[in-house]
Amino acid sequence: MVLFSEDHIQETRRRGRIEVICGSMFSGKTEELIRRMKRAKFAKQRVEIFKPAIDTRYSEEDVVSHDSHSIASTPIDSSASILLFTSEIDVVGIDEAQFFDSGLVDVCNQLANNGIRVIVAGLDMDFKGNPFGPMPQLCAIADEVSKVHAICVKCGQLASFSHRTVKNEKQVLLGETSEYEPLCRECYLRAREEDEKQI
Numbered sequence: 134m135v136l137f138s139e140d141h142i143q144e145t146r147r148r149g150r151i152e153v154i155c156g157s158m159f160s161g162k163t164e165e166l167i168r169r170m171k172r173a174k175f176a177k178q179r180v181e182i183f184k185p186a187i188d189t190r191y192s193e194e195d196v197v198s199h200d201s202h203s204i205a206s207t208p209i210d211s212s213a214s215i216l217l218f219t220s221e222i223d224v225v226g227i228d229e230a231q232f233f234d235s236g237l238v239d240v241c242n243q244l245a246n247n248g249i250r251v252i253v254a255g256l257d258m259d260f261k262g263n264p265f266g267p268m269p270q271l272c273a274i275a276d277e278v279s280k281v282h283a284i285c286v287k288c289g290q291l292a293s294f295s296h297r298t299v300k301n302e303k304q305v306l307l308g309e310t311s312e313y314e315p316l317c318r319e320c321y322l323r324a325r326e327e328d329e330k331q332i
């Protein structure tokens with residue numbers, strides 16, 4: 134089984150495609166995005182990485198993983214801006230895709246149709262377990278979807294859910310270990326039941 138993208142033909146052939154990396158918080162989405170983008174740079178491909186400007190959690194400019202891996206990026210407010218920066222580019226990386234507008238789906242399709250390799254990382258579900266932003270549509274149009282998993286902090290199983298540990302019902306709330314914990318389905322359901330008892 135190939136765990137991560139090491140299909141070197143797909144990595145280097147200059148043909149458009151869309152790769153989605155999805156999963157819960159702390160599942161390694163950003164690390165995997167950085168890894169693929171760095172490999173593309175080693176292959177002398179022209180790369181550009183974008184993130185939503187609202188994501189100022191670890192850095193205003195860089196894409197940074199929970200384990201402090203980082204890569205320079207261009208923060209943008211709207212998915213349409215991506216098209217302005219990608220005329221001479223071979224590989225486009227997009228982090229925190231769940232925060233982008235629904236136009237991101239068309240933008241990714243346009244890039245891939247123009248021969249660009251597009252690698253998108255994002256949360257597939259919000260803290261309520263609902264699909265997040267344009268991620269479900271991106272998974273639908275992707276050539277390849279990699280679902281990655283964190284480790285459940287309660288039982289050590291694979292975690293697919295991001296449990297919010299602070300009281301706040303807004304869908305968007307930036308945070309890390311003080312606000313969220315990755316849980317497996319069983320531990321997540323139990324934690325949500327406990328949360329509801331406290332309302």
Ligand SMILES: Nc1ncnc2c1ncn2[C@@H]1O[C@H](COP(=O)(O)OP(=O)(O)O)[C@@H](O)[C@H]1O
Nearest residue numbers: 157158159160161162163164198199200283284
């Ligand atoms: N419960 C956990 N399970 C797995 N990794 C964790 C956990 N808590 C912290 N981490 C750290 O998070 C890193 C992944 O960070 P990152 O790539 O930024 O994830 P994501 O973008 O999916 O939130 C791991 O390499 C590990 O060091």
Ligand SMILES: Cc1cn([C@H]2C[C@H](O)[C@@H](COP(=O)(O)O)O2)c(=O)[nH]c1=O
Nearest residue numbers: 157158159259260295304305306307308
């Ligand atoms: C579940 C959930 C998360 N967020 C925020 C919290 C973080 O700032 C990002 C996710 O970052 P990561 O790289 O995947 O760790 O999203 C949110 O706003 N709403 C949610 O429901």
Ligand SMILES: [Zn+2]
Nearest residue numbers: 285288317320
């Ligand atoms: Zn668990």
